Amino acid sequence: MTRRIRAAVLDQVPGKLEIEELLIDDPGPEEVLVEVGYAGLCHSDLHEIDGTFATQLPIVLGHEVVGRVARIGSAVTEVNVGDLVVTCLSVFCGSCEYCVQGRLTLCVRRARLQQDRPRPRLTRTDGSPVRATAGIGGFAEAVLVHQRGVVAVPDHIRPETASILGCAVTTGMGAVLHSASVRAGDTVAVVGLGGVGFAAVQAARLAGASRIVGVDVVPEKLRRAADFGATDVVNGREVDAVEAVRALTGGGVHHAFEAVGSGSTASQAFAMLRPGGTATVMGMIPDSHTIAVSGSALFLEEKRIQGAFMGSNHFKVDVPLYAQFERMGLLRLGELVTSVVDLDTINQGFDALASGHEIRVVARIGRI
Template identity: 40%
Template structure:
């Protein structure tokens, strides 16, 4: 079948993207789902910094590539071997498919699935195939096994979580990346406990979800750090007790003073080595620093080794919020539906696919938290 999709042909295009238009809207051929695969009619797809990092070259991927990795939609068709989904089911797409059999999957760490990670780097689905092509027969790569900036997508069954049909698509889409990654960083990776102090550094869609996750865990106080005042204002509205502008040269000292020597958990989600260094500096003795921000692979941080030892510090990475999608996504949806995880307040607006390049500029400038492309 033919689909309309946003395709990246070359990374590193200059800004503004509204003029250079790195994503072109193309008519492509979508092949039928193979064994263990599902065709989904995409209804909503969130625009995330992980998309932007492919566009600007921070996360190199094979091109041409149909982008988009955070989405929700309706099952239209299933391939051989798929027995637990049927046409009409509503699903959320998860950007790391988990095979269920490799070492990490067997240990309950599907975010680290080895075949899933290899497929994502190669631009294929979990089974190693590509289901997108141009009219001339040349293949187009998949983005993180999803490629959701399109009206339809073929994905692995292992990339899908079934949800209730009454969840609005524009909200459900956010659970595939922003919510799993942000809330999971607080709940799963950090293991925030009630009454502990938490600082979140970097208040994009993922960072603000980490803040919500810390609040759900019963942290007190929860502190927000960012370079943009309007994001700090939103963090206060969501429940942060104190906010600090990261550009203040005395920010570290001010945060440590406000928290009696530092926080129990500092969670960095800015994707910047400077932000991670700040997060580490504001973590107390014996505390835990978590990073889920993806900086360019060439970026490095500097740490004092002696302090890591004598202060018994913990520095942890968090990918997809260390989540088990089939377990965590329904839990977070229940919290959302009971008003305890107000993810809908992070939605900056909806837009048509044709406006995606302008939306990239808003994301890069920090003007928007989460923009969602709607396919109605």
Template identity: 35%
Template structure:
């Protein structure tokens, strides 16, 4: 094995996003090097670009990645070379109390949020300087070195573009319905925000047997996509008051309401749309420090529950293969999430569309 050069999109606070080349080191103990084949462009990446979330710099962004294991470090079974894998942006330690109790999504000892490997260093360099990989993935590059626990094998029949979206948006949204909220069949449900995560929530609700499934957005394009993946009703929030429309359609509010836009105003609306004894699920990721105004009397008197959802409450090693199998069996229309296939040079334009609330998921293909 040897280090290799890879084309990458590198972010710095001073220069923004710039195409360049990074040196990708050999994998160390317990690590694998993956040749990326696809990467989703997610709103969490945009949070870093806009400064909403402060992260170390310079950095290769991207955390919805899929590819093939090209080499392995000491302690990793060499038979893993050649596996088609989805990269988890929250590689678990598998030792803390959360991991051993089946809640890997809440692992306290992962180094993902620090964007460093277990030894506190990175595997990327540019011009002799260390470069961080976002959430220990860095999928806006041709290669990535990741912890073995963050490289989850999936069937070779799974398209790389779909696999990449399972790595974040699809797992978060579908998991919000199936794992976090555990929606029973026949439950009424509302999804506010129909980006990649929101559309995935709709898919999860369809799998769970919820009815009605009401999708809310300001984009007709996204509402049509919501119908295509399982929404039974749609509300354009530009044309109607979403709270009034949804309360009327559900005769007093829904059993489950999912906020997938990552905004305080829509989160407040979601609590208002939730019926007595119902549950509001906060799925979208807002700007750091955002505070939710709360009618405490409404929540207490009506016995409402408000819960947070991180990564769809998923254990990636189990959830990724399950979603892959459901897709291959024709049960999850994940292709509908993809709006465009782009190159690294087009990521900035994809972010611009995202800022404007336009388009579906852009996927970088290598």
């Protein structure tokens, strides 16, 4: 039996989210119905709203969710009713070539698991379908997701903190620990100090990096960088960021991480490397952008540039581990959430996110 929920729907691009009453379907055999408590506002959502990235309308955005399991399908074995769970958009099949190699974020059957079902997840009251981004659609009172797109987390973690585990934290932490495999003693630069960037800074600290340089243009973020583990900061609006990082680290860093989603900042990250270094792009760069890479730096200096989708995560293991790190005081997750809005004021939250002054904004959607 379907149920009525309130959700924030994007109907035109560029545009604003409109609060509507939708119908959400019952769980299929491997699906989980989750009552949403909080949902994080991600820059990828913002870029769909402003038209930077194309999307199919109408759609309920949001993929970074924490909530309680309300119902489960007949074949669900990975979570139980009542569990506090976090969603992650990198759902995986577990049996394709990439999954069996442990590269879950490259699963070739992801789209099928997210979208293929006999009936739409969401419909308007007139029966017309509404898409759910990444098979989640988190800016709603409830979400219907595949069981391989959720993971249970301990009840001790604050819900508003847990909401950012499924994307911002997983992406930033994973890029450092999985994609780049930063080692003790390495030097690191992180370009872009939002939720993803500050997660990367903390992961570099946990990995034992000897120097961690935070690069941004917002003074408030630079002032907070040391709290998360940065040893140095560079204001890219006041100085040449590449030259400043190279000067601070004696010729460049072992690892540079780009968290802005821009061709120019990815180019900067590559230019910050010392010989043999690796630049890892975490941000979503539009196809229209180009990245400047020196051919001689690739050939003669063995510098590398790579992408990291969702931090090359193993989120079923990673997310509970990060929650445990938070409990042990090893990760400062609560401080990453700098603003909380309600579902009815979610557009104001995206305005705040677009200003560049917030680290992470989350929407309070329901009580869990």
